[in-house]
Amino acid sequence: MPESITISVTVNSRRYERAVEPRTLLIHFLRDALGLTGSHVGCETSLCGACTVLVDGAATKACTLLAAQADGRAVTTIEGLAQDGALHPVQEQLWHHHGVQCGYCTSGMVLAAVALLEREPSPTDAQIRAGLKGNLCRCTGYANIVDAVHAAAAALAAR
Amino acid sequence: MSETTTDNTNFRWIGKRPVRHDGVDKVTGRAQYGADFTLPGMLYGKALRSDCAHGIIKSIDTSAARALDGVKDVITGADLPEVSSEGQIEGEAPASVRDTAHNVIARRKVHYHGHTVAAVAATSPSVAEEALKLIKVEIEALPVVLDVMEACSPDAPLIEEHQHTNGDTGSPPSNIASTNTFEDGDLEKGFEAADVIVEHEFDSGTVHQGYIETHACMAEAKENGEITLWVSSQGHFSIRDATAQVLAIEPSRIKAIAAEIGGGFGGKTTVYLEPLAVLMAQRTGQPVKMVMSRDEVFRGTGPAPGSHTRIRMGATSDGRITAVDCDLWFEAGGYPGSAVGAAMMALIAPYEVQNFRIVGYDVLVNKPKSHAYRAPGAPNAAHASEVVIDEICEQIGMDPLEFRLKNAAKKGTKAPYGPVFPEIGMVETVQAAIDHPHYQAPLGANQGRGVASGFWMNGGGDATAHLSVLPDGKVTLVTGRPDIGGSRAGHAMVAAEELQIDVDDVRPSIGDTDSIGYNGVTGGSSTAYSAAVAVYEAAHKLIADAKRRAAEIWEVKADDVEWRDGAAHLKAGVNGTEAPLSLADLAGKASQTGGPLAADAAVNAKGAAPALGTHICDVEVDPDTGKVDVIRYTVVQDAGRALHKSYVEGQMQGGAVQGIGWALNEEYLFDDNGVMENAGFLDYRMPVALDLPMIDTVVVEVPNPRHPYGIRGVGENAIVQPLAAVANAIYDAVGVRLYEVPMSPPKVLKALQDAKATRNVAANGNGAAAQPAREPEPVTAR
Structure with a gap:
């Protein structure tokens, strides 16, 4: 068994110190060590985007990062997005615009969209489609997801 | 989005768009999918997959794996009961219990690369993977057959040595598991009555359903013999039954709990991991979780069958189909049971055809056992029929939607597979497509428009x-x-x-x-x-x-x-x-x-009624690279009565996009040894948001009279049309016909270059060339 190392990661505003095997991917650390199963695994090759989380605010596929690389950094997963009992506008609008079918890509799609709207608060259709190109959805054909991101942009602007 | 309703019944909720009850669980990550369950003392199961696509298992030595610290169990096919070939496993793609059991874990032979040969349960995923490497499998390799037509040849390597077509032991053994024919009328007279006859051969690659969640389950076996199975599937009752059948135990011993399911599209209606997880849980007394990798999903689970189709269609100069003669050869994969039967049913079902002969062949090849994928078989079939119709329309100078209207099946039309249709919406969907502004919208340089109709029978x-x-x-x-x-x-x-x-x-x-x-x-x-x-x-x-x-x-x-x-x-x-x-x-x-x-x-x-739909597709072709972009797409479909309108539209959009992926990019690539070369999302390229326009939808409602609200199934139909709609649009854009999907850039480019060469020969010779392609227009900077 490889030697374990101790890392300190802030996840959803809470600080965790954990011993991990050096080869542990961030996604498995989140799911298996912390029990945060809202981030999903679809490919483990950074192609599907189902495991997307925010690392220091940047959308990051959690299968591309070792847990050790998250040492000292702040991670936001889907479980940490709602604040004070209220959904984030991206969550709310994906739900209300029926941008969810099976829901498996949803967590990653939400966080990719949150990061996109941070960069580009009022994106065009093309900017949304480009911003979400790293997140596969096999169910919806993306139309309702694009609509939802527009609606979330409007909701955020109205805040 | 728009809708055409033929009935104005007032509903409180039906046809509205309420937000879903499970929405908060889905957008907050609370929803629990197949891999999200954990129990104390749980072991991690992993499958060892064959690195040989066809061969006889000589020996499996598991001793080193068993000796590894943390390994709790290792099983091979010998640890499962032998089950009879008589029983059937029900579901979307019925198969014999024996074939299903042997597909779950190989017994004497491996039938494809990726076929499970052993499984391990260990205290961590990494130990389980380590253990797999310690299992020594000796396989005597046999010749591999991958091409469906080669597999039909009498001298092809036999995948099941004792398989005779349709069980006819009087005939020599064959890879053709079964053949069936639908015919009616007088084919000869039908072709005699035709003013134009078009015949072509079509090919489709093997494609995958591509659900983002990989297969996953967890099993717990109690001391009294009771089993609990948490499973992501499209039917936990049928997974319970199939697991029990494969393990030869009573279904009453298993309680199956439905996890949330991260996509299925037909592919999660059979067992792969479940019997293995249950067996190892029984043997160890500890819960066992099994989760496939993406690589395993591609190599080990049912893709949609690749196919070869030959079709000959005749029509009069005023646009009446007079005869259809078609043979469909479908890849079953390593065991019998492709979707060829459904393909035969769907082939010309949108039309009233008096004289036809449709023959289907279910053919074993050394690929993963095919399984249901959204309207199984129908896209392959409609690819052939709808492109040939496009060519007929061109030859007789008729608008392709007018042609479809003229030949449309309607209430009272006898389906090619026997029954007489109740109310169906073929006429209504074609008319709605004709009336849609998309159909008349202007097109630019290297842009073209194609249409296609499609049928799906729907179930209850x-x-x-x-x-x-x-x-x-x-x-x-x-x-x-x-x-x-x-x-x-x-x-x-x-x-x-x-x-x-x-x-x-x-x-x-x-x-x-x-x-x-x-x-x-x-x-x-x-x-x-x-x-x-x-x-x-x-x-x-x-x-x-x-x-x-x-x-x-x-x-x-x-x-x-x-x-x-x-x-x-x-x-x-x-x-x-x-x-x-x-x-x-x-x-x-x-x-x-x-x-x-x-x-x-x-x-x-009972009383499910068929769905019909008509699609309009605009493409732009880059003549320098052969890349095809879908730039506008409209799906018109009869939903009978939309239950939840947004979800009906969502099915139409999602189905069309899967069809677009199939049409343009997706296919399994194998080397000569039957090893899939693109078992990941990098090279098995599914559409991303950036690849697509907004998919427009028109929900037509011709109520199903045998349902309280008039509901028809809507989930599958929209994947049927895109293969042909895109092919027809490419022809309209640049004047080349492609008969093979995916129409990937190299194939489109080659077709353009071949057409150019033909044009040059025609220009230099004495003008005998048949149908010259149009000169593509140069691409201007955009």
Whole structure:
């Protein structure tokens, strides 16, 4: 068994110190060590985007990062997005615009969209489609997801 | 988005767009999918897969793996019971129990690269993977056959040495598991009556359903022999039964709990991991979780069959189809059971054709056992028929939608597979496509427009529903078909519609196999349809009971009570001043009026009616690279009656996009040894948001008269048309016909270059060239 190392990661505003095997991917650390199963695994090759989380605010596929690389950094997963009992506008609008079918890509799609709207608060259709190109959805054909991101942009602007 | 409704019945909820009840779970990560369950002491199971595509297993040495610290169990095919080939496993793609069992874990032979040969349960995933490397498998390799036509040849390597076509032992063994023919009329006379005859051969690559969640399950075996199975599937009842059949145990010993399912599209209607996880849980006494990698999903689970099709179609110069002669050869994969039968049914079903002969062949090749994928077989079939129709229209100078209107099947038309159609929406969808602004919109340079129609028969089947009134008058609804795209919300709408209450006052959930009666799979576009029948019946039982209780309380006759706005009312004209009794009021008096207020219905929903749809596709072709972009796309489909309009549209959009991926990019690539070379999302390229325009939808409603609301299945139809619609659009854009999907850039570029060479020969020679392609226009900077 490889030697374990101790890392300190802030996840959803809470600080965790954990011993991990050096080869542990961030996604498995989140799911298996912390029990945060809202981030999903679809490919483990950074192609599907189902495991997307925010690392220091940047959308990051959690299968591309070792847990050790998250040492000292702040991670936001889907479980940490709602604040004070209220959904984030991206969550709310994906739900209300029926941008969810099976829901498996949803967590990653939400966080990719949150990061996109941070960069580009009022994106065009093309900017949304480009911003979400790293997140596969096999169910919806993306139309309702694009609509939802527009609606979330409007909701955020109205805040 | 638009809609064409032929009936103006007023509904409270049906056809509306309420937000889904499971929405918060899905957007907050609370929803638990197949891999999200954990139990104390749980082991991690992994499958060892064959690195040889065809061969005889000589030996499997598991001793080193067993000796590894942390390994708790290692199993091979020898540890499973041998089961008879007589039994059938039900589901979306029925197969024999023996074939399914051997596909789960190989016995004497491996039939494809990626076929499971052993499995391990260990204390961590990494130990399990380490153990797999220590298992020594000796396989005597046999010649590999991958091409469906080569597999039909009498001297092809035999995948099942004792398989005779249609079980006819008088014929020599063959890779052709079965063949079947649909025919009617007089083919010869039909072709004699034709003014134009077009014949072509078509090919489709092997494609995958591409659900983002990989297969996953967890099994726990108790000391008394009872088993609990958490599973992501399209039908936990059929997974329970298939697991029991493969392990030769009673289904009553297994309780299957439906996890949320991260996509399936037909591919999660059979077992792969479940019997292995259960067996290892039984042997170790510890829970076992198994989760596939993406690589395993590609190599080890059912893709949609690749196919070769030869079709000959005749028509008169005024646009009547006179005859169709077609052979379809489908790759079953390593075991029998491709979707060729459904392909035969769908091939020309949108049309009224008097003279036809359709022959299907189910052919074994050394590829993963094919399985259902959204409208199984129909896209391959429509690819052929709808492109040939496009060519006929060009030759006779007729608008392709006018041609479809003229030949449209309608109520009373005899389907090629036998029955007479009830009300169907072929005419209505074609007319809506003609009337859509998209059909007349201008096109630019290197842009073209194609259309295609498609048919899917739709299913019904077993469904059970349970309604129970809560103390505050809200209602729980338990059904038993996994909710793959919003059916829970749809069924809550049915309950709310009939009980005349707010849809948010219904709490829908999916019950496990011990807590509700049997339910079929969420497949065959059957779930919104059939479970809606069960919910409807349960709601009416509940209303009848509620009225009886109100009558008892009021001391009037049950006939004096009516149900309105979620409450029992005294009928107008009946003497009395009693205030209405709501569900909450009745729940409060339940014990005094006969016990808890609840109702069940268990039905076999017959009367599913086919879905028809017509698509309009615009593409732009880059003549320098052969890359094709879909720039506008409209799906017109008959939903009978849309239950939840947004989810109907979502199915239409999602299906069309899967079809676009199939048309342009997706296919399994194998080396000569049968090893898949692109078993990942990098090289098996599925459409991303950036690849697509907004997919527009037109929901046509020609109600199904055999359903309380007129619902037809909607889930599958929209994947049928895109292969042909895109091919026809490419022809319209640049004048080259492609007969093979995917129409990937190298193939389009080659077709353009070949056409150019033909043009040059024609220009330099004496002009005998047949159909010269148009000179593509240069691309201007955009």
